[in-house]
Amino acid sequence: MLQIQDITFRIAGKTLLENTSARIPAGHKVGIVGKNGAGKSTLLKLITGELHADEGTLKIRNKAKLGQVAQEAPGGATSLLDTVLEADHELQSLQKAAETETDPEKISAIHIRLADIEAHTAEARAASILSGLGFDGQAQRRPCSSFSGGWRMRVALACTLFTQPDLLLLDEPTNYLDLEGVMWLENFIKTYPFTIIIVSHDRDLLNSSVTAILHLDQLQLKLYTGNYDNFEKLRREQLAHRRAGIVKQEAAQKHLQSFIDRFKAKASKAKQAQSRVKMLEKMGPLDSILEDKTFSFEFPNPKPLAPPLFTLDQGEVGYSAGNPVLKRLNLRLDMDDRIALLGQNGNGKSTFAKLISGRLDIMNGELKKSSKLQVGYFAQHQLDELNMDGTPLSHLKERMPNIPESRVRAKLGAFSFGADKAHTRVEDLSGGEKARLLFSLMSLNAPHILILDEPTNHLDVESREALIHAINGYEGAVIMISHDRHLIEACADRLWLVHDGTVTAYDGDMDDYKKLILKSRSTSRKKEKKTNVTQKIKSESSELTSQRKILGKNLEKLEKKIKRITAEIVKYDRALKNPKLYVHGDVRAAAALKKFTAEKLDMSLDLEEYEREWLEMQEAMEGILPE
Numbered sequence: 001m002l003q004i005q006d007i008t009f010r011i012a013g014k015t016l017l018e019n020t021s022a023r024i025p026a027g028h029k030v031g032i033v034g035k036n037g038a039g040k041s042t043l044l045k046l047i048t049g050e051l052h053a054d055e056g057t058l059k060i061r062n063k064a065k066l067g068q069v070a071q072e073a074p075g076g077a078t079s080l081l082d083t084v085l086e087a088d089h090e091l092q093s094l095q096k097a098a099e100t101e102t103d104p105e106k107i108s109a110i111h112i113r114l115a116d117i118e119a120h121t122a123e124a125r126a127a128s129i130l131s132g133l134g135f136d137g138q139a140q141r142r143p144c145s146s147f148s149g150g151w152r153m154r155v156a157l158a159c160t161l162f163t164q165p166d167l168l169l170l171d172e173p174t175n176y177l178d179l180e181g182v183m184w185l186e187n188f189i190k191t192y193p194f195t196i197i198i199v200s201h202d203r204d205l206l207n208s209s210v211t212a213i214l215h216l217d218q219l220q221l222k223l224y225t226g227n228y229d230n231f232e233k234l235r236r237e238q239l240a241h242r243r244a245g246i247v248k249q250e251a252a253q254k255h256l257q258s259f260i261d262r263f264k265a266k267a268s269k270a271k272q273a274q275s276r277v278k279m280l281e282k283m284g285p286l287d288s289i290l291e292d293k294t295f296s297f298e299f300p301n302p303k304p305l306a307p308p309l310f311t312l313d314q315g316e317v318g319y320s321a322g323n324p325v326l327k328r329l330n331l332r333l334d335m336d337d338r339i340a341l342l343g344q345n346g347n348g349k350s351t352f353a354k355l356i357s358g359r360l361d362i363m364n365g366e367l368k369k370s371s372k373l374q375v376g377y378f379a380q381h382q383l384d385e386l387n388m389d390g391t392p393l394s395h396l397k398e399r400m401p402n403i404p405e406s407r408v409r410a411k412l413g414a415f416s417f418g419a420d421k422a423h424t425r426v427e428d429l430s431g432g433e434k435a436r437l438l439f440s441l442m443s444l445n446a447p448h449i450l451i452l453d454e455p456t457n458h459l460d461v462e463s464r465e466a467l468i469h470a471i472n473g474y475e476g477a478v479i480m481i482s483h484d485r486h487l488i489e490a491c492a493d494r495l496w497l498v499h500d501g502t503v504t505a506y507d508g509d510m511d512d513y514k515k516l517i518l519k520s521r522s523t524s525r526k527k528e529k530k531t532n533v534t535q536k537i538k539s540e541s542s543e544l545t546s547q548r549k550i551l552g553k554n555l556e557k558l559e560k561k562i563k564r565i566t567a568e569i570v571k572y573d574r575a576l577k578n579p580k581l582y583v584h585g586d587v588r589a590a591a592a593l594k595k596f597t598a599e600k601l602d603m604s605l606d607l608e609e610y611e612r613e614w615l616e617m618q619e620a621m622e623g624i625l626p627e
Helices: 040-048 080-086 089-100 104-116 119-132 149-163 179-191 203-208 228-263 267-283 349-357 380-385 392-399 405-413 431-442 461-473 485-491 510-540 547-576 587-624
Strands: 002-011 014-024 029-033 055-060 066-068 167-171 195-199 212-217 220-225 310-320 323-333 338-342 364-369 375-379 449-453 477-481 494-499 502-506
Touching: 002 040, 014 040, 014 055, 014 212, 014 220, 029 040, 029 203, 029 228, 040 055, 040 066, 040 167, 040 195, 066 149, 080 089, 080 119, 080 149, 089 104, 089 119, 104 119, 104 587, 119 149, 119 179, 119 587, 149 167, 179 203, 179 485, 179 510, 203 228, 203 485, 212 228, 220 228, 310 349, 323 349, 323 364, 323 502, 338 349, 338 485, 349 375, 349 449, 349 477, 375 380, 375 431, 380 431, 392 405, 392 431, 431 461, 461 485, 477 485, 485 510, 547 587
Parallel strands: 029 195, 029 212, 066 167, 167 195, 338 477, 338 494, 375 449, 449 477
Antiparallel strands: 002 014, 002 055, 212 220, 310 323, 310 364, 494 502
């Protein structure tokens, strides 16, 4: 599917790839991993042709369709469902041609192609993808312009998934998904019939969905078979083997050098010494392991407070009087609690976080908390609130007036901001570095509660592990909202579900929750399909008083159509067996054969549609309007 051969790429004087190769066979699901800034997104741009290698070649299988998520989210008055359907340009073109084409031969070819791409299931597939990404039937009928940018990016993802390209490229697709959307995407990737290359730092996604890992490290690409855990294990083993080899080589060199130093001045040993010099030269310089710099950070521990940190009794919270987003809140939090909030985006997770952080006041009920309680709050939108012209040092100095600079620098050092980064403009920091700056600012006063709303969006795998260690070493309470299942499983000891306008304890684990989500979405789609059928029947039967009578009549009409068209197809089958149609060189016979074939295909497609409608009406008769 993809052949990368000896490519080198430089940008702004910096080399990102140097004389490196990789081959990705068709049908593989490959995760690209590497440090932030290593060049993962650049590699995707090289594959799409947006950028061009300075040396080497990238070849994609001939006529393969390539797809990637549009950088600009769709907008306008078009509904979500129509937006996704319109993303398949071939489908749209064929459907328009089918309405206007008059040439029987071309009509036949059009219908054959429509059947090949399963055009009759297009709307159902588009609706299923949108549902998996968090849009119910009602939302799918709303215009794109009525959604925020983050939700519209989900629509952009849905458009790309719907087109089913031969080579699907995904760059951090989970950044704008909630946990439920990520779980659905994992299943989608696993069952996708073609090739996928995905840049992601989501360990669970890389473990559950991909069949290989392409590691970008020190300007080189290396493909590992298996998921992320397997890659990490092999990587550790390789590094350990290289270290052992270096130690062995170093010992041998020392031994040779020792002999040379002892005997080079003695005439009787001159030949042996010279021989050792040649051996030493042949060994060459010591190999080196340029391991990535790892870092860690820690949250300052708070002063103890008497439990509980807060209690909620019949609490209600929202943004406008008389219209609470959440109600019936009866909860308690203690210093040793590690809580993960579960629930779809839009259910009120961030609203609850704002209530606990003091950014929203309680509307009704009672919220009790200590007057000494300090809360640290991290949210992704705060990245935009940083002063882009400032530096990490200036941000902390502003929050720590009259404090010696040495102590300010020590605070920065706790979050791995050394002297080289303390004076770097925020605009020039990576996304992960900006996130660490926010971690340092929000924890400056050693809060008793850390509220982390999607803290991993800009962190690579190593940075996420550092965050996990920091959370687990912290002695206060933590409330986290995250689509990173690995973070939740590594840090949370309790799960709270935000659903149906309230927050309650969830007794299961993350595997139970995944099963619940996938089952509920499947049930929802079935109910919605049944509802749509019912509404269609009602709208067509508004003049009659009995829906069952109407259904019966409609079924009778369909059965007559099916019987009639089946009889016609039998006639065509009989006619097509006539050997006169296949006489070589007979122009009229050839024309008749094409005409009969096209007409039979049209009738077969009509029959398939009538049978599908019959099954839906029969289901409605049995399930929606029982005897």
